[in-house]
Amino acid sequence: MNLNAIVDTINEYLWGYILIFLLVGTGLYYSIRLRFPQVRQIRRGFKQTFGGIFKKDVEADKDGMSSFQALATAIAAQVGTGNLAGVATAIASGGPGAIFWMWISAFFGMATIFAEAVLAQVYTDRVDGEITGGPAYYISKGLKNKGLAIFFAIAIIIALGFVGNMVQSNSMAVAINNAFNIPKVVVGIIVAVLAALILVGGMTRIANFTELVVPFMALIYIVGALIIIIKNASYIGPAFKMIFQGAFSTKAIGGGVLGVTVKEAVRFGISRGLFSNEAGMGSTPHAHAVAKVKHPSEQGLVAMVGVIFDTMIICTLTSLIILTTNAHTTGTTGAEMTQIAFSNGLGKYGAPFIAISLFFFAFSTIIGWYFFGEANIKYLFGKGGVRYYRWIVFGFIVIGSFLEVQLVWDIADMFNGIMVFPNLIALFALSSVVAKSLEDYESKL
Template structure:
């Protein structure tokens, strides 16, 4: 058995039905215990997120970043190649009905990500004068397990900081080479330089960068997708019919074009949805931990919007481009399927459009994933480990553009699964604390009464 086959067999176990049910089940648990907070407080979440968008905000400093900057840093990680390649893979392997199950995973994922943000807010520490936090901190302080905390820290550094960022740089290099015929290694060096210039400024510069890039990046892709969908508007209603019908009768939904079962539709929809919005994975809490808010639940509500934007908007638009243009029946797979949809809509410019989107999506993900890894380097070794980690990340970025990414993809999946396990154990172990904070927010803070958790 070769190395790839061995890793694939391990991932088949790690990412099997048990893991998917573990992830979705955690979301269901919090949704029920929070009494469907993602529905009851969605309007309030929107207000918390965008209400003060144009008001003067404090600049990021050692005490943290603004709530909106925390969200854009989280979205920078969430909106990436998974929105282009992941959605296409789900549709190709699970049929149009997989999109419905992606929505289901996003809905319950809102409950999980709310809990992650609250726990991250409650368990921050100052490391060499700077506020930092994340699952390693709430696993150690809240769950009381230093071993699981260190295990999480190591796996996320490898999964995101090294393997994950190699995958991202590889995706950028391949798309740039296809669109502009630029050698991969040249693209890798340019990416490393750009990333280095940003991350050397720490969370202050990272937050300022994502705050400016993410709205433009998402807006560019959303507008492009809407143009294509409107161009094929006669297929919008049939596309939604395929999604809903395909969720429970996949083969009939496409007239037999894609021969899949309900099980495959569910599996790929749930899996790709969770990979995209990262709910329960333990990545985005690093950004939400350092948000400067008066009550932890405020950032919990803001974290909702990351899932809404990622799964509810960007993933949905990608799926509709694929379905309305008919590219889903082309026989292509992964990012090529999305590429085909944009080529049908924009002609030759479709290749350039996707290359530009992939560049900014992946660049923003690299920067956020770097920061998430940095928070765990601080946990393990303090600030003295950051210089080595920073240099290693930049080297891995360049290496990622020069090697076959298949092994790296598989290793990234392995370490992703390993980091999820301690995070979910902590979330389930501290469900009562999350409920107490949420109830305090609704009963006291919102009514201007004395609040136990108000900062």
């Protein structure tokens, strides 16, 4: 068996079975233990998120960033190619019913991401004077297990900081090359330069960038999506019917995905949903750790809003565009299916729109994933290692723009899955810390 086959087999079991049960199980456990905070406290979560959005009394510096800036940085990483290509893959492989199970994964994932944000807040640390945090820190300080923390740090640096950013760069380069015929390597160099202008400014510039760009890119995409959906309003009802019928169908269904059953709908819906919103994967806690809040549970509530935005809004809009334009019947998958859907909905403006959207989604993900990797570089090597990490990331961005080796992408998926395990061990072992935090917060309301 060659390396490709080994990695494929590992990913098949990781993302097809093991992680689905572990991640959904973690969300179910926390939902029950915390008495469904995603229902009881979601109104307060929105108030906490948007209540002070226009206040400038909290500035990003070495002591952290505002709660909204932390959420924007987390969403920058969450909303990426998975919201465009990932949704299409879920529909192609699991049928329209996969979208329902994507919603289910998001619902339980909200409880998981609440726990991650709380732990990240409780176990923050200072490295060379700068506040930082994330799973490596709460594994090391909370579990007292430095070996497991080091394992997580190495896995996430490889999965997101290095190879993951190659994937994002490649997605941008391909889309822009198709829409505007700009050479891929030129796109990669431009992206690396733009990223450098932001990243050399440290936490302050990253926070200011995500705070400005994330709401803008979201608004542009939502408006474009709604134009298509409203134009095809008569198909909205049938689209939801396909989603709910496909979610519970015991027989193979027809359409663009012949032979799809509820088993595939569950598998691909949940796996793509979790991959998109990253709940339980240990990535977004790095952003939530540095939020300047009065109580750890406040940022936990804000983190739940991020899952709603990523999966319930952006992914749902993408799925409705695909279903109302019948792009799911074309026999395509991934980004190609999404591009066809936008071309059907916006005509000649479809390809440029999806290219521009993908640019913002992927570029913001590069910034977010870089930030997550940097927190772990600080954990392993201190602040001195950041300058070397930064230049390696820039190199991967350029290389990724023109080099697509499927094995490299598959290895990224594998490390993405592997890094979940130490994070989930910490989430279960430190669940009492999360429960006490929420109990203390609610007692003070």
